[in-house]
Amino acid sequence: MPPDSPSAGRRGYAVLAFTICFVLLFSGSLLRDYDDPLAQLRRTAGEGRWKQFFGSSRATCGISPSMLDEFGLHNFRLSQVHVGSGYRTQRFLEKAQKGKTLRVGLIGGSVSLGHGTDPVTGQRNKYGAVPVQEQWHQIVMRYLEEAFPTAEFHFRNGAKAATDSSFFEWCWTSLIGTDVDLVFIELAVNDDPNTSFSSSENLLRSLLQLDSQPAAVYVDTFSLYNTFAGKQQTLLSAQDIQSTLSPFYDVPQISARPALLPALIRDHSLKEPWFLGDERHGSTSLHRFLGSMVIGYLMEERCRVEELALAAGEGGDWPSRAALGTVPQVTMRERWNSTETHATKPPTCVTAGAGLVPANEPQDWKLVDWKYSKFYYEAAVPNSDEIVFDVDVREGAQGLVAISYLRSRQYNLGRARCMVGERGADIDGHWENSASLAQTTIVADKVPPGRHQVRCRTLAADGSSGRSAFRVMGVMSV
Structure with missing residues (x-):
């Protein structure tokens, strides 16, 4: 034919x-x-x-269609402030795929404790106002358990209300341990963007240098008001510090702010469904959004595991894959060729209500708690007797010894003097900041390895104000 x-x-x-x-x-x-x-x-x-x-x-995995239908691909893209190589996260996911036992830690503030106004009773400042199972990190943990049914996950919630990186850089070991495989850091609304760069970086470095070589992920919510040290309110937050640290240390950063804050500025009525009785703590809806954004990131990293392993570019003048996961020898506050040395071992920390016990029997100091969630050793009188604590300095540490204490414009807080041997510092527990936060002050440096003692006593009442109390939260070394 x-x-x-x-x-x-x-x-x-x-x-x-x-x-x-x-x-x-x-x-x-x-x-x-x-x-x-x-x-x-x-x-x-x-x-x-x-x-x-x-x-x-x-072609066999990615963000699930149901999540894409609900949230939109654009919101997942906006939430991924920084992704980086994905090396550490992918290594964690590979272990999960092989059915390993994995430990997931969380370092965060009151947001990660579900803080807010109880939608049923109207009670303000309630921890668990967002039920535990509806908090963002539990949404992520349920995904991991479903996606990797042969793996065994152990979750450690080290979130602590009214604390920031100046506390966690010293005390995270007492909250999540040192054998973690994945760490989420949720401190964007806790850290002061004007002063917390150093403590944020120190915290991240000490986590990444653990023997377990964990993956770390910044997970950020946002606040509608940020007033630090009495300065004008601003939308800036510690997320903007993390955005600088993330690419330098190759740490991913997932945030609700890029998608939700501009939308809320356009439509103020969104405040009520997204925030729980204030302008700082997210509602169940915001927790669900944030958890879903983290899940979307993890889903996409699963897809990239083989891409990274097969990536080209191993020759010439360009960095090779062998450098992935290493921590730069210098901090971002130093010269590129600085010869400064930094701690390579994790810090030590013992806190009130969780193992910190005086080495003596002071008469003026008492263990007090606030709603069974925050504990302090408090002296309420001026010129108190001494309270003494033991502190250990590890081999490989910098030799810094510090105390953590409450700083607030409330509670009649005044000044105290803390000493290690003949060296010490005068510390003021009062400030005009609207927030009451745990702060950290170095008492002595160049302290040799071994066991030492920290001695604290209150000083004379502060002038006409009569402020004389002081609250010790923890003792630590690095």
Whole structure:
């Protein structure tokens, strides 16, 4: 039959139509598999065929279609302030895929304790106003347990209200331990963006230098008012410090602010569904959004595991993969070729209500608590007797000894003097900041390894104000 005959033409169209239908049906199944974040776990047969066809597992996972339908791809993109290489996160996910036992730690503030106004009773300043199972980190943990059913996850919530990086850089070891595999850091609304750069960086460095080489992820919510040290209210927060540290230390940063804050500025009515009785603590809805953004990031990192392993660019003058996961020898506050040395071992810390016990029997100091969530050793009189605490300095530490104390414009707080041997510091527990926060002051430096003692006593009442009390929260070394 001639090739240009009507019958040949019809046959050609039929073949073309059949081919198109086959491609559409086949590609549809691939797209369904791509959209399903758990497809790689459930699929055992034929896995080699998928990889052979695509060259990697990129087509078999990603952000789930239900999450994309609800939140929109643009919100996931906006939330990923910084992603980086993904090296540490991917290593954590690979361990989970192999069914390992993994420890997940959280360092955060009152947001991560579900703080806010109880929507039922109207009680303000309630921890757990957002129920535990609806807090952002528990949403993430449920995803990990579902996505990696053969792994065993242990979660450690080291969140502590009214604290910031100046406390956590010294005391995180007492809250989440030193054998963690993944650490979430939620301190964007706690840290003062004007003063916390150093403590934020020290905290991050000490986490990344652990023997377990954990992955770290900044997870940021936001506040509608940020007033620090009596300065004008601003939308700036410690997220803007983290945005500088993240690329330098190759740490991802996931935040609710880029998507939600501009939307709230356009529509003020969104404040009520997103915040829980104030302008600082997120509601259940905001927790769900933040947790979902973290899950979306983790889903995408699962897809990138093989891409990183197969990445080219190992020669010439450019950095190789071998450098991934290493911590720069210098901080961002130093010269690139600085010869300064920094602690390579984690800090030590013991806090009131969690193991800190005086080495003597003071008469003027008492252990007090605030709503069974914050504990202090308090002296309420001027010129008190001494309270003495033991402190250990590790080999490989910088030799700094410090105390953590409450600073507030409330509670009649005044001044105290703390000493290590013949060295010490006078510390003021009062400030005009509207927030009551744990602060840290170095008492002595160049302290040799071994056991030492910190001695504290209150000083004379502060002038006409009569402020004389002082609250010690913890004793630490680094």
